[in-house]
Amino acid sequence: MEKVKSYQEFGEKVKxxxxxxxxRSNCYFLPDEVRNMTARETLYLEESEDCxxxxxxxxxxxxxxxxxxxxxxxxxxxxxxxxxxxxxxxEGEEEKEETLVHFWEQRGFQVYKRYRRMECLGENFISxxxxxxxxxxxxLQNLKPGHYEECIALWKRCLDEYSTILPDKEEFDKACEKGxxxxxxxxxxxxxxxxxxxxxxxxxFMQHLSxxxxxxxxxxxxxxSYASIDAMFTDRGAEKVNFWVDEKNVHAIxxxxxxxFVNDGMISGQLKLDEK
Numbered sequence: 001m002e003k004v005k006s007y008q009e010f011g012e013k014v015k016x017x018x019x020x021x022x023x024r025s026n027c028y029f030l031p032d033e034v035r036n037m038t039a040r041e042t043l044y045l046e047e048s049e050d051c052x053x054x055x056x057x058x059x060x061x062x063x064x065x066x067x068x069x070x071x072x073x074x075x076x077x078x079x080x081x082x083x084x085x086x087x088x089x090x091e092g093e094e095e096k097e098e099t100l101v102h103f104w105e106q107r108g109f110q111v112y113k114r115y116r117r118m119e120c121l122g123e124n125f126i127s128x129x130x131x132x133x134x135x136x137x138x139x140l141q142n143l144k145p146g147h148y149e150e151c152i153a154l155w156k157r158c159l160d161e162y163s164t165i166l167p168d169k170e171e172f173d174k175a176c177e178k179g180x181x182x183x184x185x186x187x188x189x190x191x192x193x194x195x196x197x198x199x200x201x202x203x204x205f206m207q208h209l210s211x212x213x214x215x216x217x218x219x220x221x222x223x224x225s226y227a228s229i230d231a232m233f234t235d236r237g238a239e240k241v242n243f244w245v246d247e248k249n250v251h252a253i254x255x256x257x258x259x260x261f262v263n264d265g266m267i268s269g270q271l272k273l274d275e276k
Contacts, residue, residue, distance in 0.1 A: 001044035001055060001077060007034045010054075013045070017052055017067055026087050027054060027065035046077060055083070061162055064273075074107065076273075083273040084162055085109060091265045101271065109271035113163055117266040118253070119242035122233045124260040127226055138220050140227040143181040143194065145173040150191040151181065158210035163270060166208075179236070182228045184220055193224045197232050197241075204238040226259055244268055 004010050010029075017023065029037075037043035037056060046053040050072035056063040064085045068074060076083070085104060089097045101111060128134070143151065148169055155166055167175060175181050175196065183194040193211040197204050206229065211221040232238040242264065245252055 001046055003041060004034075004038055004043040004045050004054070006038050007031055010034050010038070010043070013047075013052065014067060021069065023051075023067040023069050023072075025065075025067045026085070027067060029065070048075070055079075058165065076107075079273075082162065083109075084112070085271040085273070086268065087271075088266060088268045091267060097267075097269065101269070104271050107273075109273045112270040112272040113160070114247050114270075115163075115244040115268040116247045116253075117242055117244050117264050117268070118256055118261040119240055119264040120229070120256075120259065120261040121240050122238065125229065125233055125241075126258065126260040127230060128222070128259075131226065134219055134223040135227055138184045138193075138223045138227075140182055140224065140231060141185055142179050143176060143183045143185075143191065145169075145176050147176075147181070147183070147191055147194075148172045151183070151194045154191060154194055154210045154212060155208055157213065159208065162272070164208065182224070182231070184224055193220050195224050195228045197228060197236075199232075199236070199238065202237065202239040204232040204236070204241045206232075206241055206243040222255055225255070229259070 011031075011034075014027075034043065042057045044055045044057065046055070050069040051074045052067040053074055053076060054065040056065070061082045061084055062079055064076075064083050066074065066085075087097070087100055089100075105111075151172070152166060155164065159166075172181065175198075180196050180198055181194065182197065184192045186192045191212075192215050193209075195209045196207050198207065199205075206225075209221065209225060211224070229241050232241050245256070247253075247267075
């Protein structure tokens with residue numbers, strides 16, 4: 001693998017590759033994302049005549065993003081960590097998805113997870129009947145940079161280590177400054193539950209909702225969910241909130257449906273290549 005040194009280098013390489021026709025790709029990086037990865041030295045490239053394979057190095061795996069010509073046969077160098085390939089498609093495109101999955105399965109990948117995207121418009125959001133009572137019990141608070149270690153530990157304990165990209169300290173601090181990190185603090189000041197909301201225009205993306213295992217089943221997670229969503233709509237001007245949920249997590253899906261969320265038809269799949 002060769003380290004990609006700049007956004008300019010990335011852009012010129014992709015532009016040149018596209019001159020001979022539009023390739024298949026799962027790569028939709030924004031310029032700032034590429035600049036951030038190259039600054040952190042986490043973006044790598046393996047290339048051949050018919051494909052560009054970009055690898056984003058994380059602490060426990062690589063994320064694969066590709067540009068592939070028709071008939072291209074990607075060959076990857078062996079990696080020291082699992083490689084994950086993410087793809088997104090809309091319901092009704094199952095044949096397209098099956099073709100894609102089969103293509104990468106022939107190269108050693110296996111299906112790992114599938115997620116569905118749920119969304120809710122502000123006018124459709126339904127607060128639970130016990131809203132006021134539960135918010136008094138578990139008030140929503142904006143967390144601070146000093147809560148980083150607790151939040152990271154909670155996320156690592158509760159979330160799938162390969163399906164979740166966690167923020168580093170710098171990103172977490174900036175998110176706190178923007179009021180993106182919300183949670184419930186216990187009487188001793190420790191973090192009982194945490195959630196994150198990221199804005200892109202008038203759409204808010206909710207992610208990383210986690211509740212301490214010892215505090216589950218008492219309504220804390222549900223309260224944090226609807227309180228933070230309500231804040232995105234009423235205090236921060238969101239017109240729509242969405243998030244990805246494991247399609248096997250029928251309990252969580254049911255809770256969000258009662259709040260007015262619906263499946264918007266988008267599906268995200270993950271494939272895993274483990275060569276260790």
